[in-house]
Amino acid sequence: MNAGWTSPTVALVAALLAGLVALPLLVTDAYILHVMILIGINVMVAVSMWLLGVTGLISFGQAGFMFIGAMTTALLTKSLGWPFWLALPLSALVPALIAAPVGRLSLRVRGVYFFLVTLAFGQVVNGVFAYFQEPFGGWYGIRDIPAPQPASLFTTLNKVPFYYLCLALTLITVGVVYRVSRSWFGNVLWSIRESELLAASVGIDVPGTKLIAFVVAALFAGVAGSFYAAYFAYISPLVFTFEYSVNMLIFIVVGGFASIAGPIVGAVVLTLVPEMFRMTGKYQLLAFGLILILSMRLMPQGIAGAYAAFRARRVRSSLPARAQSPGMDRET
Amino acid sequence: MALLEASGLTHRFGGLVAVNDVTLSVNAGEIRGLIGPNGAGKTTLFNLLTGVLRPNEGRVRFEEADITGEPTHRLVRRGIVRTYQLSQLFAGFTVFRNVLSALHVHARAGFWAGLLETPATRRQNDAQRERALEIIRFVGLGGREDDIAGSLSHGHKRLLQIAVGLAPSPRLLLLDEPVAGLLHEDVDRMMALVQSLRDVQGITIVLVEHNMQAVMRVCQHITVLQFGAVIADGSPAAIAADPKVIEAYLGVFENDAA
Amino acid sequence: MTLALQIVTSGLVTGLIYMLIALGVTLLFGIMRVVNFVHGELVMLSAFAVYFLGVGELGLPFALAMLCAAAAAAAVGVICQYVLFRPMHYDILNCFIIGIGASFALRSASWAIFGPEPIAIPAVVPGVMNLGGVFIANQRLFAAGLCVVLAIALYLFLHYTRPGKAMRAVEQDREAALLMGISSEQVYVTAFIISAVLAAVGGAMLGSLFGIDPEMGAEPLLKSFIIVQIGGMGSIAGTVIAALFIGLTDSATGTLFGGELAFIIDFAILMLILIVRPRGLFGYDVSH
Numbered sequence: 089m090n091a092g093w094t095s096p097t098v099a100l101v102a103a104l105l106a107g108l109v110a111l112p113l114l115v116t117d118a119y120i121l122h123v124m125i126l127i128g129i130n131v132m133v134a135v136s137m138w139l140l141g142v143t144g145l146i147s148f149g150q151a152g153f154m155f156i157g158a159m160t161t162a163l164l165t166k167s168l169g170w171p172f173w174l175a176l177p178l179s180a181l182v183p184a185l186i187a188a189p190v191g192r193l194s195l196r197v198r199g200v201y202f203f204l205v206t207l208a209f210g211q212v213v214n215g216v217f218a219y220f221q222e223p224f225g226g227w228y229g230i231r232d233i234p235a236p237q238p239a240s241l242f243t244t245l246n247k248v249p250f251y252y253l254c255l256a257l258t259l260i261t262v263g264v265v266y267r268v269s270r271s272w273f274g275n276v277l278w279s280i281r282e283s284e285l286l287a288a289s290v291g292i293d294v295p296g297t298k299l300i301a302f303v304v305a306a307l308f309a310g311v312a313g314s315f316y317a318a319y320f321a322y323i324s325p326l327v328f329t330f331e332y333s334v335n336m337l338i339f340i341v342v343g344g345f346a347s348i349a350g351p352i353v354g355a356v357v358l359t360l361v362p363e364m365f366r367m368t369g370k371y372q373l374l375a376f377g378l379i380l381i382l383s384m385r386l387m388p389q390g391i392a393g394a395y396a397a398f399r400a401r402r403v404r405s406s407l408p409a410r411a412q413s414p415g416m417d418r419e420t
Numbered sequence: 421m422a423l424l425e426a427s428g429l430t431h432r433f434g435g436l437v438a439v440n441d442v443t444l445s446v447n448a449g450e451i452r453g454l455i456g457p458n459g460a461g462k463t464t465l466f467n468l469l470t471g472v473l474r475p476n477e478g479r480v481r482f483e484e485a486d487i488t489g490e491p492t493h494r495l496v497r498r499g500i501v502r503t504y505q506l507s508q509l510f511a512g513f514t515v516f517r518n519v520l521s522a523l524h525v526h527a528r529a530g531f532w533a534g535l536l537e538t539p540a541t542r543r544q545n546d547a548q549r550e551r552a553l554e555i556i557r558f559v560g561l562g563g564r565e566d567d568i569a570g571s572l573s574h575g576h577k578r579l580l581q582i583a584v585g586l587a588p589s590p591r592l593l594l595l596d597e598p599v600a601g602l603l604h605e606d607v608d609r610m611m612a613l614v615q616s617l618r619d620v621q622g623i624t625i626v627l628v629e630h631n632m633q634a635v636m637r638v639c640q641h642i643t644v645l646q647f648g649a650v651i652a653d654g655s656p657a658a659i660a661a662d663p664k665v666i667e668a669y670l671g672v673f674e675n676d677a678a
Numbered sequence: 679m680t681l682a683l684q685i686v687t688s689g690l691v692t693g694l695i696y697m698l699i700a701l702g703v704t705l706l707f708g709i710m711r712v713v714n715f716v717h718g719e720l721v722m723l724s725a726f727a728v729y730f731l732g733v734g735e736l737g738l739p740f741a742l743a744m745l746c747a748a749a750a751a752a753a754v755g756v757i758c759q760y761v762l763f764r765p766m767h768y769d770i771l772n773c774f775i776i777g778i779g780a781s782f783a784l785r786s787a788s789w790a791i792f793g794p795e796p797i798a799i800p801a802v803v804p805g806v807m808n809l810g811g812v813f814i815a816n817q818r819l820f821a822a823g824l825c826v827v828l829a830i831a832l833y834l835f836l837h838y839t840r841p842g843k844a845m846r847a848v849e850q851d852r853e854a855a856l857l858m859g860i861s862s863e864q865v866y867v868t869a870f871i872i873s874a875v876l877a878a879v880g881g882a883m884l885g886s887l888f889g890i891d892p893e894m895g896a897e898p899l900l901k902s903f904i905i906v907q908i909g910g911m912g913s914i915a916g917t918v919i920a921a922l923f924i925g926l927t928d929s930a931t932g933t934l935f936g937g938e939l940a941f942i943i944d945f946a947i948l949m950l951i952l953i954v955r956p957r958g959l960f961g962y963d964v965s966h
Contacts, residue, residue, distance in 0.1 A: 207903075384775060
């Protein structure tokens with residue numbers, strides 16, 4: 089399904105990918121690589137939240153699933169001595185397994201109150217990990233989490249292998265989410281977004297589909313969390329807070345829902361901005377709060393939506409406006 | 421052979437009895453009309469038959485199987501499809517994508533094949549695209565495949581609703597006021613389409629309508645509801661002569677009798 | 679035995695304060711289907727206002743300080759309504775998101791101005807009473823009494839005054855109310871004002887008992903959401919019962935097991951309710 093991929097787009101994406109792969113060869117400043125890694129983590133979560141958000145569900149507890157993934161990796165690699173490469177898939181699986189019953193229960197409430205339950209869930213994960221010093225480290229968290237094997241490659245001195253690992257994971261995440269969004273399953277999600285009632289009437293199991301999207305979002309949050317644990321080597325309840333969940337929400341609010349470019353752009357912009365202005369702690373919170381308000385008021389369709397509307401307006405044609413329908417139009 | 425049987429269906433909203441001990445039986449190949457004054461409970465009855473509501477009492481059987489309380493999406497897989505009074509459409513999609521989306525749900529390929537795109541899925545996708553075009557042409561929307569659903573005229577939206585309803589290959593189609601708000605020519609076109617759905621596709625049809633001419637012309641068998649209960653059940657001629665029905669409509673009938 | 683009584687009285691007092699705050703939440707929800715995230719910050723800002731007006735700088739009598747704080751909270755509440763929620767057309771999810779943004783901004787602004795350290799507030803009504811072997815600070819009795827008085831006042835307002843009945847009409851059926859000449863905009867403004875005043879008093883009480891700090895709004899807000907979900911969105915009776923229940927369980931688990939566990943228990947109860955009765959104790963059927 090290649091509709092919508094014009095040659096300029098293909099060239100742009102190819103150039104971008106080439107640039108990303110070549111970056112460590114061109115840039116020696118470790119800080120830049122660090123920021124890119126942060127962007128990667130954020131893109132992974134943003135993109136999976138986007139897929140869930142297409143069905144109209146916003147989860148305010150993604151930090152909770154990230155924490156579960158991070159904790160799984162931390163415990164497996166540090167306490168049990170397992171290699172990171174084994175811990176990673178399990179760190180994706182555990183949050184997904186927990187997401188299934190949690191999502192089931194959350195969906196019992198009418199969709200819009202679903203987010204309150206997800207919010208509370210994120211807090212509970214945080215609370216549980218904070219309360220039990222053994223084995224979760226309590227408020228102190230877990231430090232000295234081992235790096236991926238080979239340890240000689242993934243030292244704290246050299247960020248390059250971490251960069252490539254993050255790049256690989258991010259590209260896989262984006263790739264999978266993109267394929268899914270263009271597949272028939274993705275079309276089911278878009279259909280639900282257009283009209284839940286009609287979706288059910290054509291045979292779509294709406295609650296079941298939403299649950300699958302919720303579980304998938306949790307899975308990728310787990311992957312991001314797992315990488316976080318291996319890279320930062322330290323996790324604690326002070327990291328995976330409600331503010332962190334909202335942080336990820338801002339990526340998709342500012343980025344927009346129209347296409348997968350939305351969360352990617354949102355994550356990139358909103359990771360760079362705090363770094364560029366050296367905003368930390370409460371000042372970052374203030375900035376994000378204001379950005380959220382301004383974005384909702386002034387640009388509710390997000391950057392991606394605004395860009396799409398801009399593109400559409402530039403096309404002067406007597407035909408009726410074409411909807412954005414990835415891969416679902418008659419022409420190929 | 422009775423395709424759809426409802427027995428003793430009752431549904432209450434708080435203190436109000438919306439559907440009161442309704443029993444009816446629809447045979448395969450029928451075009452059944454369901455009429456009654458406003459508030460008679462026709463849409464509620466539809467909701468009970470299509471899994472939108474659970475009845476407080478009574479049962480529904482489809483092709484000998486008990487389907488009481490089954491959710492809408494599962495009934496679709498059994499072959500029961502329903503359209504809505506207010507046009508429910510995927511407004512932002514094109515006409516083509518509306519119908520294709522409805523077809524996709526019945527893809528046998530499954531989740532993983534969708535991701536991987538094997539030659540088998542590609543063949544199935546092409547077959548579905550063909551079928552979507554067929555359906556669109558059948559309802560009379562040929563040439564409008566790329567129009568955005570939300571931008572269609574009211575009459576065309578109604579046709580699209582039918583097209584989307586046909587995608588799951590239903591054996592029973594429940595149409596809720598298919599000609600409401602349509603102009604005269606569009607009414608004729610819609611009723612001709614409804615007739616051909618039964619004649620050409622062999623679909624059994626139950627339709628709720630207020631437009632008496634349309635109902636009398638197309639339905640062989642009519643059920644009349646008032647205050648949630650069945651007050652008459654028979655041929656159009658019998659219904660037109662039934663004093664209870666005439667009283668229920670208070671003269672509206674006389675104006676519309678063919 | 680005295681420990682049990684201590685737990686119960688402490689639980690009832692905090693429960694009553696949470697009740698007041700949760701009533702503000704359920705009022706807005708029942709009438710406008712809006713979940714107001716700024717509510718928590720109104721609690722916090724009012725507590726700070728009462729402190730600076732009453733105890734700190736100006737030394738106003740407590741009652742006057744609280745009135746000023748309530749008025750200020752009402753003003754902020756209405757501003758939020760017009761700047762944040764009305765432009766979102768009172769859509770639940772959008773209001774929730776924009777409310778979070780505003781709450782972040784207010785919280786960090788407060789942190790920047792007042793600093794992160796909690797400030798203790800001397801009791802307005804000093805002294806301790808001895809009720810049958812259980813020692814209760816008079817301040818707590820005062821707080822509990824004030825909450826009860828306001829809750830009753832709210833009930834009387836909703837059932838026996840014109841604006842109150844108008845609110846209930848809009849809650850039940852917005853269109854029918856419109857046909858009867860009730861302006862929903864006026865009702866909404868009234869709802870925001872009342873909700874803000876409830877938050878303000880709740881904040882003042884919380885502050886007088888537990889001290890004030892910029893983060894103090896988050897927990898009551900979250901607890902309010904849980905309370906309102908358990909009691910049923912839009913139901914006053916449900917909110918009262920659920921709030922007392924949560925207050926008691928929090929007090930029990932907090933005394934016996936420690937604070938974080940209390941929240942986990944609250945969430946477990948929420949989950950149980952969702953399994954058994956998703957609409958909450960007295961709420962509308964929300965499972966469609």
